[in-house]
Amino acid sequence: MKVNSTATTRWRHRGLTAVTGFALVAAPLALAPQPAQAEGEEESGWSYQVESVDTPISQGYQSAFDPVNRKFYRTDAQARSDVRFRETVYDSNEQEIGWKWGYSTTGGAAKLVEVDAKTKTVSKQFDYTNLTRLNGGRENQAQSWAGIAWSPNGQGQQSQSSLRTHFSPNGLAIDPSADPTFVSVHVRQQMTGNDITQTNGGANYGYGGGIVIFNKSQGAPTDADRLWKLADGSPILDNARQVAVNTVTNKAYVASMGAKNGNANRPGHLTVIDLATKTVEARIALPLRDGAFNQVSGDLTAGQNYGALDVTIDEENEIAYTGLIVSNGGGGTFKVPVIAVDVSDANLVKDGGADLHANDAKVDVLPATVTHNARPVFDADTKRIYVASYSNQTVEGQANGQISVVDGDTSSATYGTVIDSVQANYINSVAVDSERGIVYAADNSANVVRAYDADTLEPLIAVPGSGRVNDVAVDEVTGEVWVGMFSFSGTSAATTDVFRIFEPGVEPHGNDAVEFEVANTTSSYGTAGRTTVLVTDEDGREATGNLTISGAGAAQTVKLKRGEATFTLPSTLAAKAYALTFSYGGNSQLTAAGTTATHTVAKAATRTTVKVATVPTSKKAGKVTVTTSPKASGKITIVLTKGSSRKTIISALPSAGTRSVAVPKLAKGTWKITVTYAGGANHKASTGTTTVKVVK
Template sequence: MNHRTLLRRTAAAGTVAALAVAPLVAGSSPATAAAAAPAAAHAAAPTTYPTPTHGATVDWFDAKYPALDKGSVFETVTFERFEYLLKKNTGKWAFVIGGPEDPYLQQTIGHIEKVAEAEGIEKIYNFDPNLDGEALSVFDLTGYDLESADNAGKDQFLDLGERLVTNYLGKDAETPFTLANDAAKPDRRVAPEHPYLFVYDAAGGDNARIVDALVTPPADLSSPAAVTAYENDVERVLTSTTLDVDTQWDFLSTEHNRRHYERYVKNADPATETANRKRFGGDVFKADEDLTDGDEDDFRVESITYPELLNILDSDGEFLVLFGGTWCHNTAAIIKQTAEYARRYGIKKVYNFDFSLDSTGNGGSLDKHIRDNAFRTVGGVSRKTRPAQLYGRILEKLANAKTQYKVLGEEPGTQSTSPVKYYVGGEEKLARKIQVGHLLSYDKDATEGGQPAPVRDQAIRSDWTNPDGGTFAGNVEYMTEVWFTQGKDATYDSADPDQLRGNVNVSTEVGQNALQNQRNFAKEAIDQIRDVVAGVAGGYDSTVAVTGAPTSVSVENPGSLTAQVQVETAFTGFYSDRTAGATLAPLTGNRTLGGSVEVQLDGTKIGEADVRPDRTAPIDVPLPALTAGDHTLRYVYGGGAGGRVLTSSTEQTLKVVAKTSATTLGAAPALTFGKSGTITATVSAGATGEVSLAGLPGGALTAQVQGGTATFTVPGTVPAGSYALTATYAGDGTYASSTSAPVTLTVGKALTISSAASASTPYGKAGAIKVTVSSPGGGPVPTGSVTLTGVGAAQTVTLTGGVATFALPRTLAVQRYSAKLVYGGSADRNGSQTQVSYTVTSIAPSKVAFAVTKKPTSKKAGAGRVTVTVPSGLAAATGPVTVTLKKGATTKTVKGTLAKGVVTVALPKLKKGTWKISVKYAGSTTYKAAASATTSLKVTK
């Protein structure tokens, strides 16, 4: 990577405004995608942004029109934006046609500005038909060095002008925007006289689009009367209707969203359209995410014309330039994030230039795309159809730009070549080809090693060696997609496999790897974009924090300065060790921050330590002889990440006292969880002040020295485990600080008691067993779970307030159960158990009934059915029944055994008369004995 050297300008640039981004700690070893940079690296956008103070800007009209000052009402439009405004369904716009090369516009533009300001006109849009600012006119290419044949070369450019007139500007019968019809001048498509100032109504239909216009510039503006007359004409035109404003946000967000939608999402079937949106991502820009309070003027990306780009490349200062157009899906993938980072880092402007001068694309037959060879084969003949010298002029200024496609042999590591051939004065020249979208920073006066280096930084994967020793040779532009940048922090989800996958087939592990590698490549791209933007803002801020350093030492024995320095910064250094779309398992990591921390004592360097991959620097430096009193320790981080991360420092006071102290920590008490205890530290006789006890969870304890000792109470809430405790005396005016040798504190698990009461319930009624787990040692209420076995199916219930209640079903069989309740313990509690009985008792059936199913006579036997009914949902009654038939002194009995609560019994022959019938149910283990009511049976024959 052609990283900038930022340190040289740190003092001048100042520091980057504070960002709402958590500091990152990045390691050096590659890891799986799951271990990529923390999510905080891409935190949500802040609700407020710093004031834009970084990055150079230019005012085109102030620079090119002597009659104008900065901040005029004029704004240039590219061909694409001009047509975008003309073809909108609504909107009324003021346009001025021409450029700085037009004497008539130089003569009149100051007067137009004066009238516009007086009338409160917000915006007049300026379209220059000369797309190169010189002679490449969409209206007239007479004499221009391009061929015209088979809809190539000149034809393509002149078709643009003809399209403007035919589709929009020539709709009104009275409007002098007309097509030329001069056989002697085939390279002219539009009549020479046309309005240069006009107001356009996009909703005017086919006969009322141009509301008012000025066609012929005034011949003379030398007199006050002529000026007044002309300004009156201008006022008439500009006030002919109420004018609208269409911002850069309106244009770029609308066109990127439209093209993305039409290319990847749009479908006649709503279900398919929804599925496409899931696969290919939603809108590129969303107003509720990408603007603050709807402030479209805070959108920092500005589309520019070719002459504006050249002016920028010739201007003083450092600029951010984004190459790419709305037609380019790879530009759509990064433009939103570029705009966002510009706001986060206080960048005033990102200039966006499209090599396709009409923004139709980069196809090989599109001569309006200047980043391609001047000659191409048309009709079997090699013809000069493309103004490639325009691209060559750009690359001559971007002398040290890194590109994937380079001129063969130009530099080491070239992995492919595809130069752009262009011609100047008949001489063939070659230029490296920049693929888009591509963000770079540019300063025409910058040098490196005594050589011009105007390209200060680029978002490009370039030559580097990863921390495991692998290398990548050459350059690769970040050609990624909207769905990959939108999903850069996502991982594959088998429950939602289509989410932001584009056309990647994720049905296999190989495809899932390819998707994740694409996302990692996109994440690397966005991080590189952030680095470029942050660089223009002066680099990433850093902070240093110091722990473990002594607060005081003695004159007698100052000893060593031992401390740990932590460097924090928003720079991630994220990289993917795979090519985009590679099918190998993802492998990612974070480039090391690097650099070192210098330790200064009272302004003199006494030591230095390198920053390790975890962004810490261990300090172990002998202290020199010191005088009593306060001294200043300063820890200075010199910056890192190839200059991307800025220097920072912090200071601490070191108190130097007369005597050395000694601190001893007594034996640790034997504790169990829930029980507190004390431990005592002893310090040198006569010492006063405070001692801190470190090593316990929850932070250090402090105690005052009294009579040479400091006593600490270890709370009963300390979890079970082993702890290395140290006591540190802070020192006083006489004694230096000191730290004891470590003492091990062991906290054992607390005993528990599980208790429950036996219970009984009748069959058919739900029951419960409640168990209470307590600890004799006190402390927090036990947590965890209890398991019940021996009563139906085993159950496990989580303790709530030390109690677990088990619900038992009403269908448990009648018997006496032995319930075993086992508490499994927890990290701080031992387990315990108890055993109680649970009894289910039998119940009476609901009813015993008898019904005659076949009436007996004196000559024939009969039959009857006994039914023993029980509550719904319970087991059916079983067991014997006895049916008694009685008339006078005569008694007969019939027996039967219930099956599922019913039995049919045979009735004997019975003499005439009335018989009394009763049934006795003998009961079972589940149901008690019972009898029916007495019924009558009259035998008549």
């Protein structure tokens, strides 16, 4: 059912007029729960509610949302710091007689924290501190001082950190399922000649990155879940940052920045990992700079590398889009291209990551150029790539941040080009709510989340965060936005924000009645039926969330799309009327509600045929074969007539829908055979005829 849109593009309003075959039902008025929340409104008329969730994070870095199980995850990457110092020893007369070692420890809180989206409470923590560090010992154990010379600082202390050797989670991605797979990367790891876990003769690389892959059912990762080196002992990653997952192929893609300094042996690259086997399939180098892209003033220096900062996946086409960063110390205003990498299983050269250039032919430099420090997100619904990017250097006094929209439709004539952009502040990440047509951007300088119209990039509202806003994720069921905080320079990540925004005229507390339009199409036995439901508020705004149907076969739950859900009913339903129950789970603005409707399954029409298998004679009986289509069982009546002569046979069809029936001896002449199928519980009656000529 097509309708006109109102002026706003966020919700497409539909008039609830009477339609033949539709039932309009209004659920009772109900108020959504109102926890302690912060609220605000801007001059635009848009408003927001924010709820804060306490999360035990010491050093927050990255977040991820599991849309299947509706869980929000945050990484805690805090390293362990061990300190030793000399304590003076005194005798019983309080005379100094020597010294002894004193020790203290801080940090070592590496973990993954799970927050349940429904209850907004911490539901689980996955401890990383039992993993063995590169230089030996577990993260929950003190680091060894063996062989380390005493070299105190000005406070008379000596410390060592596990920052470069442990496997704590920084970047994070989730392959969602009933037992989701977590993929985390540690970005600061460095492989040195002292690493006792190496098998390469103690080569000193000075860079690397730890990967951990494990399933939720494990409860915590183990040493068997770690990856950090290739077969030759060299590091898999190089200054790694973000990770993405293709949930169809179950592959992970890790972005590494590399050296970013013209060192062709350490280019920025993508690492492809098979999650089922926890093996590296390939590493794909990004192209070197060629001086073709310009700064605001002056040309770039040729021969320097791009670094891969972030990655996002077009799962349907198996394309990895990569955001880049350049080696400018963070202060330049470089423009960089968006890179598309063909990572399809059929085309990928799988050499275990040995040759960074084995897949050079799979790398495509798109026409789109954006500000560097780019972090792309591919939206499968709109086939657009939303790129958040920024530089620390201002342009004419304005922040050099940008949100760019790149055409990601591979069949489009404008594929790979920038089709829209908006100047912004220091945007660190974006998330797209394609259902409502909103783009959310994490501004980690102003510590707000900015909302934009996804079609026009018109700014809608800025929602203040409780800390240094780092990344955002959208719960597609409720439309709520989850905000992860970054721990840096004294900022805290111990709070996670969850907020909702409301268009002008919408009451934040959700005091709208839910209304349903149910299309009651009848179906016939043996044919699948379809029932479509439209869920709106009392003003006709289409709802988001999940709708469940029960009462006709197994219960089904689907996500509303533009307020609608279509259910396919089983073809095996018996012919009768079914009382359907529709249960709407609610969202951030509407309370859960339900309604009922009737779906009628009619008896299936049948066609009966009769064929003479053996022609009867005046001295010998014959046979006829009776068949119904579709196959049906039940009573059949066979009547043979010639003039005033009449013979009747009663029989029955089995479930196979066909039967051979004997007919009596008949006198010479032409007889008409009429077979009537009486119908059954799921089938209508029907009649078939034929003739037979008896010649002797």
